[in-house]
Amino acid sequence: MDTTTNTPEKTREVPARFAHIKGWGADLDHAMRPAYPMERMPARLEGDHSHPPVQQAQTVEILQSIERPSITPIFGTPQPPSGISGMLRRAAFGYSESDLRHWLMLLFADRVNMVEGLGADLMRGHVPNLFAEMGGKAEFKYNRQAAIQKAVVVSAVVGLGLLLWSQSKGRESDRRHHRHSGRHLHGRY
Amino acid sequence: MLAMNYRGPYRVRAEQKSAPYIEHPGDAIIRVNRACICGSDLHLYHGLVPDTRVGTTFGHEFTGVVEEVGSSVEKLKVGDQVLVPFNVFCGACYFCQRELYSNCHNVNPEASAIGGIYGYSHSTGGYDGGQAEYVRVPMADVGPTVIPADLDLDDAVLLTDAYPTGYQAAEMGDIEEGETVVVFGAGPVGIFAAKSAWLLGAGRVIVVDHVDYRLEFVKNFAQCETVNFKEVDDMALHIKKMTDWMGADVCIDAVGCEAAGNFAQSLTGIKLKLQGGSATVLHWCINSVRKGGKVSIVGVYGPTFNAIPIGNAVNKGLTLRMNQASVKRHLPRLIEHIQAGRIKPSEVITHRMPLEEVADAYHMFSSKLDNCIKTVLVPPRAMAST
Numbered sequence: 001m002d003t004t005t006n007t008p009e010k011t012r013e014v015p016a017r018f019a020h021i022k023g024w025g026a027d028l029d030h031a032m033r034p035a036y037p038m039e040r041m042p043a044r045l046e047g048d049h050s051h052p053p054v055q056q057a058q059t060v061e062i063l064q065s066i067e068r069p070s071i072t073p074i075f076g077t078p079q080p081p082s083g084i085s086g087m088l089r090r091a092a093f094g095y096s097e098s099d100l101r102h103w104l105m106l107l108f109a110d111r112v113n114m115v116e117g118l119g120a121d122l123m124r125g126h127v128p129n130l131f132a133e134m135g136g137k138a139e140f141k142y143n144r145q146a147a148i149q150k151a152v153v154v155s156a157v158v159g160l161g162l163l164l165w166s167q168s169k170g171r172e173s174d175r176r177h178h179r180h181s182g183r184h185l186h187g188r189y
Numbered sequence: 190m191l192a193m194n195y196r197g198p199y200r201v202r203a204e205q206k207s208a209p210y211i212e213h214p215g216d217a218i219i220r221v222n223r224a225c226i227c228g229s230d231l232h233l234y235h236g237l238v239p240d241t242r243v244g245t246t247f248g249h250e251f252t253g254v255v256e257e258v259g260s261s262v263e264k265l266k267v268g269d270q271v272l273v274p275f276n277v278f279c280g281a282c283y284f285c286q287r288e289l290y291s292n293c294h295n296v297n298p299e300a301s302a303i304g305g306i307y308g309y310s311h312s313t314g315g316y317d318g319g320q321a322e323y324v325r326v327p328m329a330d331v332g333p334t335v336i337p338a339d340l341d342l343d344d345a346v347l348l349t350d351a352y353p354t355g356y357q358a359a360e361m362g363d364i365e366e367g368e369t370v371v372v373f374g375a376g377p378v379g380i381f382a383a384k385s386a387w388l389l390g391a392g393r394v395i396v397v398d399h400v401d402y403r404l405e406f407v408k409n410f411a412q413c414e415t416v417n418f419k420e421v422d423d424m425a426l427h428i429k430k431m432t433d434w435m436g437a438d439v440c441i442d443a444v445g446c447e448a449a450g451n452f453a454q455s456l457t458g459i460k461l462k463l464q465g466g467s468a469t470v471l472h473w474c475i476n477s478v479r480k481g482g483k484v485s486i487v488g489v490y491g492p493t494f495n496a497i498p499i500g501n502a503v504n505k506g507l508t509l510r511m512n513q514a515s516v517k518r519h520l521p522r523l524i525e526h527i528q529a530g531r532i533k534p535s536e537v538i539t540h541r542m543p544l545e546e547v548a549d550a551y552h553m554f555s556s557k558l559d560n561c562i563k564t565v566l567v568p569p570r571a572m573a574s575t
Contacts, residue, residue: 113197136552
C-alpha cells in the first residue's frame with residue numbers, strides 16, 4: 001500500500017491541538033483506510049483464488065445448517081456430536097437458523113453435554129478439581145476476601161443441606177419405625 | 190499435546206489431547222508460541238454461545254511457527270513465524286472476493302450467517318483454537334501472514350484480532366475530520382478503537398466504561414476523555430450534555446452481549462437468555478449519537494434477537510454498520526502503523542501466563558482481577574525459549 005501520499009501527518013498539517021497525538025490523521029484520507037470501500041474488488045490476496053477449495057474428506061459426523069445446500073469444502077472435525085447432547089443437536093439442526101428452537105435446543109444440548117463431560121471424567125477415574133477448573137487459586141490470591149466469603153457461604157449451604165438431609169432421614173426412619181410398629185400392633189390384635 | 194479444554198460454563202482446564210493433523214491439502218499445523226484470551230472468549234467461557242461443546246479448545250488470537258504443511262500449500266514454509274487472523278476463510282468465495290473475509294461462505298457448515306473462527310464453538314465451524322501447543326490452520330496460503338522480522342511477537346499476536354477489530358470499529362464509523370467519537374467499552378478492542386479514531390482524524394474521543402483501572406489505562410494510552418457510567422444517571426443525556434446537546438457524531442459498541450448498566454437487559458439477555466445478550470450498549474449508541482450519525486458495532490451478540498430502539502434509529506436517520514473484522518485486509522496498514530511508532534499494541538498486555546494456568550487466567554480476565562486487561566498464554570515449549 002502506498003503510504004507516501006500527503007496525509008496530514010506527513011505534510012505537518014496536523015492542527016496544533018492534535019500535535020501531541022502521534023499519528024493523528026494518518027488515515028484521514030479514505031484512500032488510506034484498508035477497508036474502504038467496504039466491498040473491494042479485486043481482493044488484495046496473493047496468488048490465484050479463482051476456484052473454491054477442494055472438498056475436505058468427511059471422517060466424522062458434521063451437522064449442517066438446513067440453510068445450506070451441502071456441506072462446506074472446509075470444516076472443523078473436533079468433538080463430533082455424541083450421546084444425548086448429540087441427539088439434541090441433531091434435532092436442533094432440523095430447524096433453520098432463523099428459528100429460535102434451533103438455538104435454544106443447542107444451548108440446552110450444551111448443558112446436557114456438561115453433565116456428560118462430568119460423567120465421562122468419572123468413568124475414566126478422574127474426579128474433576130472444580131476449585132482449580134474455576135480459577136480458585138487466582139480468586140484466593142487476588143480476591144481473598146471474596147473467596148473466603150464464598151467459601152463460608154458454600155460451606156454454610158452445604159452444611160445446612162446436610163443437616164436438613166440427615167434430619168429428614170431421621171424423621172423417615174422414625175416414620176418407618178412407627179409404621180412397622182403399627183402393623184405389628186394390628187397383627188397382634 | 191497440552192491444550193485448553195472447556196468443561197462447561199466457568200470451568201476450563203489444561204489437559205493433554207490428541208495433536209491436530211493435516212486434514213486437507215491446504216492445511217498447515219502451527220506450533221503455537223503466543224495465544225491471547227479475547228474478551229469474546231468470555232462469552233464462550235460463560236456458556237452464552239450456542240453449540241459450545243465440552244472438550245473444545247478455545248483461542249482465536251495466536252501466533253506460532255509452521256510445523257507441517259499440506260500438499261497444496263505453496264507460499265507458507267515449515268519454520269515460518271506467522272500470525273494467524275482469527276477468521277478461517279477460503280479466499281475464493283463471493284465474499285472473500287470482496288475482501289469480506291469474516292463472512293466467508295466456504296468454511297462453516299453449521300451456519301450460513303456466520304463465518305469460520307478458530308476455537309469459537311461449532312456455531313462458527315467447529316475448529317479447535319490456538320490455546321494449545323499445536324493448532325490446525327486451514328487454507329494456509331490464504332490466512333496466515335509471515336511476521337516481519339522487526340515486529341515484536343507480542344505486537345504480532347494483537348494483530349490477529351484485537352487491534353484490527355478496534356481499527357475496523359473506528360473505520361466503520363466513517364470518521365470525518367474533527368468528529369466526536371464515543372467508544373463504549375474500555376477492553377482491548379475499545380482501547381484500540383479509541384486510538385484508531387485519532388488516526389482517522391477524530392476531533393474528540395470519549396471512552397465509556399465502569400471499570401476504573403481500564404478507564405485510567407485508556408486515558409493514558411489513547412489520550413482520550415473518559416466517563417464512568419456508574420457515576421452517570423442517564424448515559425444518553427450525559428453524552429448530549431457533553432456534545433452541546435447534539436449527540437456524538439459516531440458511537441462505537443465495543444462491548445457486546447455482556448454489557449452491564451441496565452438491570453432489565455442483563456436479566457433478560459444474560460441470566461434468562463430471552464434475547465441474544467444484553468443490548469444496553471446498543472441502546473446507548475443509538476440514543477447518544479446525533480441525528481444522521483453513525484453507529485459502529487463490533488461487540489459480539491447472540492444469534493437470536495435483541496430488544497433495541499430501532500424506531501429511534503429510523504427517526505434519527507442513523508447509519509448502522511457492523512461486522513466481524515476482516516483481519517487480513519487490515520494487516521499491511523496496521524503493521525505500518527506499528528513500524529512507524531504510531532501505536533504499540535503490546536502495551537495493553539498486562540499478564541503473561543503459562544498455558545498450564547489457563548483456568549486461573551480465564552477467571553482473572555473474567556472477574557477483572559489484578560487489573561487484568563489482556564492476558565497472553567504461552568505453551569510450555571515456547572515458555573522455555575523465552
